[in-house]
Amino acid sequence: MPRALIRRRTLGIMSAACAAGVFAPLLAARSRAAALGDRLTLGVAGQGEMYHLPVLLAEQLGFFKAEGLDVVLRDFSAGALALQALQDGTVDVVSGAYEHTIRQQLNGYALRSVVLHGRAPQIALGILPRMLPQYESVRDLAGKRIGVSAPGSSTHSFARWILAREGLNPQGATYVSMASATAAMAALRAGQIHALCHSDPIIAQAEQKQGLRVVVDARTIKASHELFGGTMPASCLYAAQPFVQKRPDQVQALVNAMVHALKWLQTAEPADIVKALPASYLATDRPLYLAAFHRIRETFSPNGMMPDDAPAVALRALTLAYPELAATKVDLARTFSNDWVRKARQKFNV
Known part of the structure; x- marks a missing residue:
């Protein structure tokens, strides 16, 4: 064989090998995405709230893509609206409050939490002093207007629980929807509400900016434990049971990405957060924003596991906030699973 031809064939083989080395990871990722199925739509109840920070980080840092997933985030102004979208079939999975898995089981709709990213509510209730100049205790909120993200959302449940905890009727206040920061600030400025129950x-x-005075705070682990008597589970990824059963590979990939994001968040510096966020x-x-993040940082789960005491703590709080639940029976074991998280923890050594 002529020497020139040998050189051309050798170069061709080397080029092919080089191209394979460059494109193999990309092709492998595409292959995984094809194997896992179609695009996933993930509903987020207030994407700008820190409550959902791990989900946003998983998307921005490419952790979903690294697991072969094509995830589209769809933002909703409140958790109740994201839940409704799941029931309507317009989203596949929701980042929202764990409490919905309990409440919807009572409505005959089986939901399952697959990874927990919040181990405290990250919610606070504050009063506007100029609207309540004689305020002494939570009991003074009876008959008053309280801003919440939306009826049926976790902020609404938290406000109801606060009133019930003081022996008041949880329906004894007027709850006003304040889905966005703009709406909340405008309502406070105009004196349209007496108190605000929301997250950071x-x-x-x-x-x-508005002189809100926080009177009940569940934005730290210590405060949450003191209020609820244990670990109060909050933000999680939940999906309908049929989805979990039919698409276990996608669920595992989602959980892998979330556990990866939670691990990243444990050691991230403020500059890393700024760089990662839009x-x-x-x-x-x-x-x-960074000061608020520093305050609630510890409330993000380090590994995605549902703590042993958490489901029962959540049920106890919900029963107080919604007395009608007391006469019903809930199978807490069907509202969550740590199976996918255990596998993800092995993968990422957390």
Whole structure:
């Protein structure tokens, strides 16, 4: 064989090998995506709230793609609306409050939490002093207007629970929807509500800019444990039981990405958070956002596991907030599973 031909064939083989080395990971990722099925739509109840920060990080840092998933985040103004979208079939999975898995079981709709990313509510209730100048205790909120993200959402449940905990009728206040920071600030400024029950950064902004005075705070592990008598589970990824059964590979991939994000979050510096988030999330007030993040950081789960005591703590709180639940029976074992998280923890050594 002529020497020139030998050189051309050798170069061709080397080029092919090089191309294989470059494109093999990309092809493998595409192959995994094809094997896992179609695009997944993930409903998020208030994407800008820190409650869902691990989900946003998993998307922004490419952890979903690394697991071969094509995930589309769909933002909703409140948890109740994201839940409705799941029931309507317009989203596949929801990042929302674990409590929905309990409440919907009582309605005959089986939901299952597959990974927990919040181990405290990250919610606070504050009063507007100029609207309640004589305020002494939570009992003074009876008959008053309280801003919440939406009826049926976790902020609404939290406000109801606070009243019930004081021996008041949980329906003894008027709950006003305040889905966005803009709506909440406008309502506080205009004196349309007496109190606000929400999560950060909305509460932090209301404290700084509208003089909100926090009177019940569940934004730290210690405070949450003292309030609820144990671990109060909060944000999680949940899906309908048929989805979990029919698409276990996609569920595992989702959980892998979330556990990866939670691990990343444990050691991330403020500069890392700023770099990872879209600029729009920090444009309003970066120092305020980072200060609020620092306060609630410990409430994010380090590994995605549902703690042993958490489901019962959640049920106890819900029964107080919604007395009609007391006469019903809930199978808590059907509302969550740690199986996918255990596999993800092995993969990421957490």
